[in-house]
Each structure stands twice: as structure tokens, then as C-alpha cells.
Amino acid sequence: MTAKTIDGKAVSLKIKEQVKTRVEKLKEQGIVPGLAVVLVGEDSASHTYVKNKKKTCESLGMRSDLHQFPDTLEEAELLSVIDDLNKDPDIHGILVQLPLPKQIDEFKVIQAIDPSKDVDGFHPVSVGNMVIGKEAFLPCTPHGIMKLLEHYGINPAGKHTVVIGRSNIVGKPIGQLMLQQDATVTYCHSKTADLASFTRQADILVSAIGKAKLIDHSFVKPGAVVIDVGMNRDENGKLCGDVDLADVQETASFLTPVPGGVGPMTIAMLMENTVQSAENGLLKDKNIETM
Ligand SMILES: Nc1nc2c(c(=O)[nH]1)N[C@@H](CN(C=O)c1ccc(C(=O)N[C@@H](CCC(=O)O)C(=O)O)cc1)CN2
Numbered sequence: 001m002t003a004k005t006i007d008g009k010a011v012s013l014k015i016k017e018q019v020k021t022r023v024e025k026l027k028e029q030g031i032v033p034g035l036a037v038v039l040v041g042e043d044s045a046s047h048t049y050v051k052n053k054k055k056t057c058e059s060l061g062m063r064s065d066l067h068q069f070p071d072t073l074e075e076a077e078l079l080s081v082i083d084d085l086n087k088d089p090d091i092h093g094i095l096v097q098l099p100l101p102k103q104i105d106e107f108k109v110i111q112a113i114d115p116s117k118d119v120d121g122f123h124p125v126s127v128g129n130m131v132i133g134k135e136a137f138l139p140c141t142p143h144g145i146m147k148l149l150e151h152y153g154i155n156p157a158g159k160h161t162v163v164i165g166r167s168n169i170v171g172k173p174i175g176q177l178m179l180q181q182d183a184t185v186t187y188c189h190s191k192t193a194d195l196a197s198f199t200r201q202a203d204i205l206v207s208a209i210g211k212a213k214l215i216d217h218s219f220v221k222p223g224a225v226v227i228d229v230g231m232n233r234d235e236n237g238k239l240c241g242d243v244d245l246a247d248v249q250e251t252a253s254f255l256t257p258v259p260g261g262v263g264p265m266t267i268a269m270l271m272e273n274t275v276q277s278a279e280n281g282l283l284k285d286k287n288i289e290t291m
Pocket of ligand 1 (some may be wrong): 097
């Protein structure tokens, strides 16, 4: 068996086309969806992601404001920026690019964002609603993974999903979203003993551990769907995931490449959340109940 490649780039283009249509409809009603992106510090990967988010927003007809600060920014100043953005009626989504410099408490900052503008889906209110299956902005990477599975006709119901990683951004929420679609979920992490004994049981394996090419065929059950969320550099400095693609190719049934798999979906889902937030605002103005 040779694994089929899950093409995140192609699926993300379709989602962005749908978002563009929704933006045009909102504009007919005088609303331009607006995303505020807050970037603190000099992390070069964060700068690239933020640039891509801004570019994508603009290509879909949305407004995108970048608020950029040096890595010496104090927490109180950042909280004050968030407060202003919460009050700005032209801003429908607020995103604080992670990671933040160490003098700033990430949790405090995320908690300061108005949940109705939390297009990253990281606020405790969004997380709580997601866990109990109520309407919420879903975190973009896990939501993107679920969209990819749906697009390729992969139904998690009754399947054993093994997640490697327990971050708040990917590991924890992807397990919850899988559970909501009736998967049986096992979480593994850096302290899991005999990792391969768990991953070999997975019908769907999601790796978000951040170790270049850790997952070879010995970790994979024949026919498994393998979703790679890792963003690492190999020995030659080339971008690669957690999965050794060449080695797993003949064992898995489906594989996401890095780059071009899960990554592009993250930005597409952010665009979808932002347009959704603008639509929610419009419905609220018309007194129609949403989230
Ligand atoms: N506030 C947030 N911070 C971070 C998030 C997030 O969702 N919200 N996720 C990651 C970084 N991230 C978006 O912010 C992100 C990572 C990767 C990609 C992507 O498209 N990757 C490409 C490769 C890009 C490259 O060549 O370097 C791919 O996989 O094809 C998009 C967004 C941490 N911070």
C-alpha cells in the first residue's frame, strides 16, 4: 500500500474561496471583517506566520491591522492594547501570536481577549464551550485537521485516535474534537513510556510532539491515517515534520506532508473564524441570537 497524500494546500484554497464569498456578502451590508494581529518580539517564524496571516486577510478582502512591539514590552501595556481592541467595533477578531516573551503571562493575555473576538479559540470560555460541545471558535490547527479528515472522507467514529502531544494549541483540543466525533482517544506525550506500543494501536495518529522524523514505520499500524503537526528542521536545516514520510509511505493509508499539510489549514481556519465573528456581530445587531 502506498499512502495517499492529504493536500492541505488544496483544501485550504477551497476554504479561503468560501470565506471570500462570505466577505463579499458582508461588504454588501457595509461590514468589512477586521482582524487585529498582535506580535511581540523578534521570533522569525512568528514574523513569517503573521505576515502570511495579514497577506491572506487582505487577499480575501478583509481588514488586517498589525500591532507590533519589541520583546521588552511589559504585560500591562499588552493588556491595555487588548482592552482597546476589545472595544473597537471595526475589529471582529483578535489574535496574539504565540509564543510571547517570558515576562508576559500568556494565560493572562488570552484571558483578556473578549471571547466574542477570540478567533484563535484559546480563551477559557471558548475552550470550555468546545469541550462541552457548544458553539465556539475552535482553535485553528485542530479545526483544520478535522476539516481535512472530512474532506478525504475519513470518519473518526469508532476509530482509535492516538495523539502525541498535550499542548493547549494542538494536542489537547484535537483529542477533544476527535472525541466529539466518537473516536476513542489516547493521549501520549514526552513522558509516555514505550510510545510506539500506543501509536501502533492508532487508526488515526496525530503527532504534535516537535521531534524531527521521530515517527517511522515501526510506530505506525498498517493502514493508519497519519497526521503530522510537527514543524521542525532536519539535519540540513530543511523544514520537516515529526513523521519520516519516506519510511511511513508504504505503511500508512493517508499522510499529511510538511510543508503543505496541516500548516496551510491553520491560516484558512483563522480566516473562517474571523468572517464568522463579523457575521455574528451583524446578527447581534439585528437581535438574532448566536454564540
Ligand atoms: N496565536 C497563535 N499562535 C500560534 C499558532 C496559532 O494558531 N495561533 N500556531 C502556531 C504557528 N502558526 C500560526 O500562527 C502557523 C504555523 C505553520 C503554518 C504553515 O502554514 N506552515 C507551512 C510551512 C511554513 C514554512 O515554510 O515555514 C506548512 O506547514 O505548509 C501556519 C501557521 C504557533 N503559534
